[in-house]
Amino acid sequence: KTHADVARVLSLPKKSKDRMKMLTKLRNKGNHSHNSEVLASGIGSLKLRRTAKTNYEGRDYIHCMYCQALYLRRDLWRHVRKCSSKPVEANSEVGRKKVLSLASMNESAQCQQISPGVWKILTGMKDDEISSTVRSDLSILQLAQSFFNKHGQDPTKYDYIHQRLRECGRLLLMLRKDFSIHTFEDAVRPANFDVVISAVKKVSGYDEEKHCYHTPSLALKLGHSLQKVNDILHCRALMTQHSTLIKSTQSFKTLFAKKCSELLSHTALTTLNEQHFNKPSTLPFTEDVQRLHRHLEKKTELALKELKEHSSPKSYSELCKATMANVILCNRRRGGEISKMTLNGFQERDTSPLHKDVAFGLTKFELHLCQHFSRVELRGNKGRKVVVLFSPDMVNNITLLMEKREDCGVMAENLFLFARPHCLTPFRGQDCLRLYASECGAENPELLRSTQLRKHVATLSQILNLKNHELDQVANFLGHDIRVHREYYRLPEATTQLAKISKLLIAMEKGSLKSFQGKTLEEIEIEGNAFILCSMKELDLFLANVEKRITLG
């Protein structure tokens, strides 16, 4: 405690509120330094804000990041909510605040040369033994920094970064616990090479007798991460002219290159291959797909009504998830891609009407389909164009969702179209799909996953015996890599794709694919008796119209 602080407190009028507050703060500060010592040395007794009935271990406690008082980890959030020392601006944000990670970030003062962005990513991690290990090791922090430099601008990659860091954290934890190697600097010493390898094996659950891994993929990933950490250490050593470390990292690199496949990857790959064997491949029944569709219909309608009447984060989430599942189902897209859709991407969608020359080449039916669906183009994985089709219903729902964002506690910084209230992440597509799949009463809900659905489309298109270039269109829409030859198409890619694929999708939704067997896309028209299932009212009306026109010639 500095004398200046004490003097300032004493100068305040006795029994004044400010004086009391300052005193508490000072006392907490003192307790904090005392407690830190106790925790570090493991001896002495902790000064608690409150004494508890049950006996907790030292590690069950954590200091509040605002007032420095010591609380049970479990209950810290409760205190923080009302902590008097909390700055006012911290109050403004609602919902999950990651109190625990914030607090323990505060405990480890390791944040010197690490950029604020990395700090932010680290805060997002679940607070546990692993993440505190990550925070405590400079090498891992630098690894985090390097990931951040590479991916930092893209919040969708934070999850991936978390995962890589945690893997390293787990390895380091193992090294510390069972092999008394405390940093990666120690780990790369040639003398420790074998030890590190056995640590990797141990983390991945290697069985010496059976020569197989419990989690073979982890062994492979750790191998990669180790090399990366080694590179980072090498650079650091070069910069600081640390000659022993330079030598260590160099030898580690060669050792690893030569020995890795023999010691790690070979067995890991064998294990993976063995597991891959004997795995039944299954596709969802068309009937189940239809069930899911009907269920989503119902849910969407309910949620829509609910949200219109009273907007709350809950009703918002409900509609958001239902709509999202709908989009995934109708487009047969990967959940991940839909999750990453941004608000901007949707708002900037192409709403321009069809070009006349283009329209000329299409049948009436196809023309209507073009007007029916909205088309949003997204940046795919590797900059590849990804197309998502929206029915008017979906557009309506999403428009409502966008209007209600603020009301329902969606943060302004959240860039995603399907944003979660109170945090910066989007809903996860696969989670939504799974939720509704299990609710809808399908016979095999576990087959109603986006991968399976994609396969479903692929298989069914083969049944349809499409011409080669038509298959290309389907494949392209599903995002598979195919060599698309532009000369196949008489019309610009966008239009043909939109018209024909939506035709196919509608047919599948209606469960009337069978009647199309052997027809080419050109020949496919939706027939009157194809309305086995009417999912979208509007679509039905529209289709009825089309039907009339077709029969009228």
Add this chain to the structure above:
DNA sequence: TTTCTCCTGCGTCCGTCCCG
């Protein structure tokens, strides 16, 4: 072929709600 990055399905644990 190896390495890297991203995606998916599932289980679990944590935050929140609510009551005493």
Add this chain to the structure above:
DNA sequence: CGGGACGGACGCAGGAGAAA
């Protein structure tokens, strides 16, 4: 404040596909 109940957010394992 203590503690039980519940549902959703997040981590983990592993697969897929592209780049090197």
